[in-house]
Amino acid sequence: MAISSVSSDTSRGGRAATPLSAAVAAVRAGRKALEFVAHDTEDSYLANNERQLAIERLLIRFGEALKSIPNHTLTQIDSNIAWAGPKGFRDIASHWYEEGLDHRLIWHALANDLPPMLDSLQRWIDNQQSDSAP
Numbered sequence: 001m002a003i004s005s006v007s008s009d010t011s012r013g014g015r016a017a018t019p020l021s022a023a024v025a026a027v028r029a030g031r032k033a034l035e036f037v038a039h040d041t042e043d044s045y046l047a048n049n050e051r052q053l054a055i056e057r058l059l060i061r062f063g064e065a066l067k068s069i070p071n072h073t074l075t076q077i078d079s080n081i082a083w084a085g086p087k088g089f090r091d092i093a094s095h096w097y098e099e100g101l102d103h104r105l106i107w108h109a110l111a112n113d114l115p116p117m118l119d120s121l122q123r124w125i126d127n128q129q130s131d132s133a134p
Contacts, residue, residue, distance in 0.1 A: 020128050022068035023077075023121045029061035030118045033110060042107050052103050055110070056093050062114075063090025078120035085113065 016022035033055050037045055045051060063086040066074065074083040089109075093101060 016065060016068045019069045019073050020125065022065045023125050023128075026062050026065035026069075027118055027121050027125065029058045029065060030114055030121075033058040033062070034114060034118070037107075037110055042104070042111075045107050045110075046103055052106070055106060056101065059086065059106070059109075060090050060093050063087045063093075066090075077124045078116075081117055081120060083117075085109075086117070 016025050036051060036054055036058070040048070040051070045055075066083060066087050067090065069077075071083070074081075086109075
């Protein structure tokens with residue numbers, strides 16, 4: 001689809017309708033980000049501008065999905081995780097035009113912060129789905 005063909009009449013999805021679907025979207029974006037850097041070292045990641053741009057986009061999607069989950073629900077999912085971080089990153093990355101982002105910090109987040117977030121979200125998704133199963 002060409003950029004010029006995207007209009008308000010084009011179905012594009014959008015925000016998740018429920019906290020559960022938002023969590024699923026967040027996990028999907030986060031796992032894809034980890035998949036993209038699975039064979040990287042910090043140095044190889046920092047040397048790959050295309051990968052950095054892809055990761056920025058996936059982390060924007062991750063943060064946007066988290067914004068669709070109420071704060072009290074995120075606290076119930078895991079009160080030890082600073083959920084505001086990826087939501088704030090989404091805002092910064094979406095509107096950052098000048099010097100770019102610090103990809104050393106992003107690498108640190110990918111290596112240390114994202115995996116426990118994804119694990120907590122996945123556990124919550126699994127619990128929600130098993131609670132609603134007939």
